[in-house]
Amino acid sequence: MQCRSAEELQLLVNEAKKSSNKGKVADYIPALQKANKDTLSISLFYPNGSCFSAGDIKENLTLQSISKVITLAIALNDRGEEYVFNRVGQEPTGDPFNSIAKLETNKPSKPLNPMINAGALAVTHMIEGSSVDERFKRILKLIQKLSGNESISYNKEVADSEFKTADLNRSLCYFLKEHGVIDEDVEQLIDLYTRQCAIELNCLDLSRIGCVLAMDGKDPYTEEQLIPSSVARICKTFMVTCGMYNASGEFAIEVGIPAKSGVSGGILGAVPGRFGIGIYGPALDEKGNSIAGMKLLKLMSEKYSLSMF
Amino acid sequence: MQCRSAEELQLLVNEAKKSSNKGKVADYIPALQKANKDTLSISLFYPNGSCFSAGDIKENLTLQSISKVITLAIALNDRGEEYVFNRVGQEPTGDPFNSIAKLETNKPSKPLNPMINAGALAVTHMIEGSSVDERFKRILKLIQKLSGNESISYNKEVADSEFKTADLNRSLCYFLKEHGVIDEDVEQLIDLYTRQCAIELNCLDLSRIGCVLAMDGKDPYTEEQLIPSSVARICKTFMVTCGMYNASGEFAIEVGIPAKSGVSGGILGAVPGRFGIGIYGPALDEKGNSIAGMKLLKLMSEKYSLSMF
Amino acid sequence: MQCRSAEELQLLVNEAKKSSNKGKVADYIPALQKANKDTLSISLFYPNGSCFSAGDIKENLTLQSISKVITLAIALNDRGEEYVFNRVGQEPTGDPFNSIAKLETNKPSKPLNPMINAGALAVTHMIEGSSVDERFKRILKLIQKLSGNESISYNKEVADSEFKTADLNRSLCYFLKEHGVIDEDVEQLIDLYTRQCAIELNCLDLSRIGCVLAMDGKDPYTEEQLIPSSVARICKTFMVTCGMYNASGEFAIEVGIPAKSGVSGGILGAVPGRFGIGIYGPALDEKGNSIAGMKLLKLMSEKYSLSMF
C-alpha cells in the first residue's frame, strides 16, 4: 500500500529531529548500535485507509518492548483477566523497566505490571503452545494480521545477539521461578522472549497496528475483530499508565495518548477513535525512549489536540 | 440546588454497598473513626445543571487527599508548569502514598508526583500568600467557586486532630527541607496542609467540582474559566495515573476515568465532556480507597461505558 | 580419635535443648527436612589434642553456609586480598543472606560481603582449577586437612536436591554476571557451589577445623600452617561481623566469638588461642541459625567468659 508524504508533518519532523543529537543509540544490544542516530520517520494510519508520512517509513526496526503490548493481548485472550492479573500486577512503578528490587520487597513476589521486563517475561510465559516455535508463530501471526503485512518476520541476528546478552532477564526469570510466577525452562522462555523483541517491521506497519488499537481491536477494512475490544482497552490503558518506561507520567501530561516505546527507537501510538501512529527514531533519551519521537509527539499533540485528558 | 433521586443509580448503590463490610473506616485520624461504615452516597452533576443522586448526598465529609488536586491547580497557576515540575515529578509510583524511601534513593531527592504525600506537601508549600490564613483562604475560595457553594469551610476538630498526629508528614517535610525542596517553617506548612485536608463539603459539592474538571475548567453555568484548561488537563491526567493511591493502575483498567480518593471515603470523579461525580463511602480497602465507592464506579463504568480507554 | 564425654557440658546442652521446640528444621531443601529437630550435640577441640563432647558428635551434617569460610580462605590464597575485595565487599549488611536488592542499588554492583549468598557465589567463582571436579577437590582437600579426616566427602543426594531448587542463587549469579562480577557458566558455578554446601562431616570434624582457626591457621599437632595466618585472621573477622546471618550483631554481643552457621543446623566456632567448637542442632530460628546451638553458645560464653570483647 501507498502512504502519502505530508508536508506539514515533514515540518514537525524537521523541528523534532533537532533533538536527536542530545540522544544516543542503544548500545547494550550490539545489533542495535548500527542504527543511524539522525533517522526520524513517522506514519499516520486512518481507519478509512488513508495514510500520511514523513521520512523513510519503509526502514526496518525491531519491536523490542513494543512487543509487550501484543503478548499481553494474547495472554489475556488465552488465559483471561483474572489469571493474568493474579500473576502480574496492574500498577505503574517509579522504578526502571529492568529493576528487580520490587520483586524482593513486594510480598508475595509479583511483577508490578506487564510493561516492565519482569512482567513482560511472566506474560510471555503465559502464551500457550506446544513449543517455542508454535508460541512464537502465534505472536508473529497476530502482528501480521494487525498490520495487514504477512511478510513480517524476525531478525535472527538481533535475536541471537540479545539472547547472548540477556543475563539480567535471566536473573529476573530465575527470581520469578523461585517464587512460582513462572515454571518453564528459563532458556526456553528467554529464547521466545528475545525472538518476540526481534520481530522486524517498519513505521507503516506500526501505524496500522496502532489504528486497530485506536478502533478497539477491529480491523477498519475487514471489520474483523482482531482483538476483543475489552482486551484492546486494557492494552491501551497500560500504554497510558506504563507505556513509556518511567517517563510515562510525563508523557501522559505532555502528549496524552496510549503509546509504547522500544529501545530500538520505535513508538507505537493509538489516538482513540481517530488514527494509529508509527514512529522510528533510534536516538534515545536517558530513560530509553526515542528522543526525537517524543518531541515529535509533543508537537503533534499540541498542534492537533491529541490528548485524551 | 436540588438533585433528583435516581432509581437506577440506587440499585447500583445497593449492589455496591454489599462490599462495605469488607472494608474499614480510617482509624489513624481520630476524628474520622466516627464515620458510619455502611454509608454510600453518590451525586452526578451534568453541565446542563441536571443532577442525579442516590443516598444522603448532603452528609458532610472532609476532602483529605482529594484536596491535592485543588492545590496542584493553584500551584500550577501561581508558579507555572516548569517551576512546579522541577520540584515535584510526574511519575506514578508503586509505593504507598506516605512512603519516604524513594526520597532517599532518587538523586536528586524529589517527590515522584503531586498525589503522594511528599509531593502534595511540596505543592502546598508553593501556594502563594503572605500568611497561612491567606494561603488557606485561596484554597477555600477556589473550592467554593468550583462547587458553587460559598458556605464551604473546614472542620477545625478534624484539622486539629490531624495536626497532632502528623508526625509522618513532619518527617517527610524535614526530609524535603534538608534537600531544599521546601524552605518554609514545617509547623506552618503542616498547619496549612491539615486545614486543606479538613475542608468539609458533601457529595453534591464534589460532583459539581468534578463537572467543572470534566468541562476543562469552565463553569458550565457562568461559562467562567475557573481553572485554565491546560491546568485542568494536567490535573485530570494525574487523577488517572496516580489518583487512587497504588491502586491507580487497576482503577484505570476497571473504571477508566480521572478520579481522586481521600481516606475520609470520598471520591471526586470527572467523566470528560460528560459529567462530574461525587461519592462518599467511608469504609476503606487496604490501599485507602472507599471500597464500596470503587465497586460502584466499576458497576457504573460497565453499565454506562465511562472508560476513556 | 576419641573425645571424652563431659558432664558439665551435658548439663548446658540439656538446658539449651529446651529451646529446640521453638525452632524448625529447614524445609526449603528437601533433603534437610529429615533431620531430627531435638538433636543437639557439641564438640570442643583443644590445641593439645584433648576433646570434650556432649550428645552424639558422630552424627553427620552438611556444611551449607559454613563452607563459605573455607572457600574464602582458598580464594584469598589463590587471588590475594586486593583481587578478592575488589569484587566482593567487606561490610556487614542488615539484609537477609539471600537478598538481591543491594546488588541493584549499590553502584557499582558488588556483593556486600563473602558471607551472604551473592558474595559467597562470587568467591566460589574465584577458586582456581581446570574443572568443577578439580576445583571441588581443592575445597574438599582443605577441609580434610583442617579436620584431619581424610574420609570426608559430600552428600550427593543433598547436592542434587539443592541444585534443583537453586533458582534464587541462579538469579543472583545472572545478576552478578550481567555486572561482570562473575563470568563463568552459571550452571557450572551452581554445581560447584551446591557440592561445597553438601560436604558432610560431624561435630568433631567441625571442632577440629575451629581449633585450627583459633590457632591462626596452624595445625596444633603437625605445626603445619594449613592456612596463612593473615588469611585465618580475615576469616575470623568475617565470622564475627557477618557469620550468623543478620543476627551477627546480636551474637557478637551475647557470645562474642568468631562463628559461622549453616541452615543444616551446624555451627563452626573458634575461641582465639583457646579451642575450636563444633555444634549440630537442626532446629533453626527465624534467621536461619540453630536455635539451641545459639542458646548453648550463650550459656557457655557466660560460664567460661569466651567473649573477645
Add this chain to the structure above:
Amino acid sequence: MQCRSAEELQLLVNEAKKSSNKGKVADYIPALQKANKDTLSISLFYPNGSCFSAGDIKENLTLQSISKVITLAIALNDRGEEYVFNRVGQEPTGDPFNSIAKLETNKPSKPLNPMINAGALAVTHMIEGSSVDERFKRILKLIQKLSGNESISYNKEVADSEFKTADLNRSLCYFLKEHGVIDEDVEQLIDLYTRQCAIELNCLDLSRIGCVLAMDGKDPYTEEQLIPSSVARICKTFMVTCGMYNASGEFAIEVGIPAKSGVSGGILGAVPGRFGIGIYGPALDEKGNSIAGMKLLKLMSEKYSLSMF
C-alpha cells in the same frame, strides 16, 4: 598530666599524614569547616598512667558521633539491655549512617543499631533526667570522669550550628515518633543531641576514655568501675561491628580493634587490656572517617599486632 612525645609514633604519623590531601573536611556543619585539613595527632594512654603522643594532642575537637558510645553506656545503665534492645537493634547495616529507608522497610520500624543516627537519637531519648540540662549534665559528667578532665564542656557555637542544620535528624526523629520509638518533643531531643555531639575535648582526653574501655570500664588509677564491665563490653562490640560507619567491616579486617569515629575527624580507640587511643585528623574519606587517622591505625595495627582477630 604530661604525655611523652614518641619518635616512632611520629614517623608513623608522618607517613599517614600523606593521605590527608585525598580527604576533605566536613562541610555540612559550618563550624567544622574551619578545621585544618593537614592536622594529625595521636595520644596513646596506658593503664599504668604512661602516655605517648605525636602531633599537637591539646588541640580541641568535638565528639560528634563518638558521643554515641557514651550515651549508649548511659542508656544501658539507666534502662537495662532488654529495654534498650527492644527499641534499637544490634545489627550492622550496609546503609549510610544517616539513612531513613530501613526504618520504613523493617517491620516493626526500629533503628538497626545505636551507631547510626536513627539509633543514636533513640538512645539519647532514653537518657533519664528531668530536663535537657540535667540529661546533658549526666552525659558531660560521665565524659569528665572517663577522661579525668573536669574542665571538659561543649562548644555552643558548634551545637547551635548543628541545631540549625539538623533537618535530616528531625526527619528521622519524627519518623521514629510516628512509630512510637520515641515520644518526647523533637526539638528538645535535637537540642540534647546536638549538644552531646558538640562536647569538646582533645586527643589526650579521648585516649584516656579509650583506656577505661580497654580496661572493661574500670579507671586504672582509682580502680573505680566507671562503667559496668558488661556495658563496656557491649560498647566495644558495637565499636567493632558498627563503629566506623559503613567502613566498619573493612576496618575490622585491616585494623581489628574497637573504635568509633566522628565527622569532626576524631577517633576513639580501645585495644582490649592494653591501652586507649585518641586521634584527631579532620580530613575525611567519602564514608566520613578521618582518612589519615584510618591510615595511621592500619600502620599501627600491622606494626604492633593490635588486631583482636
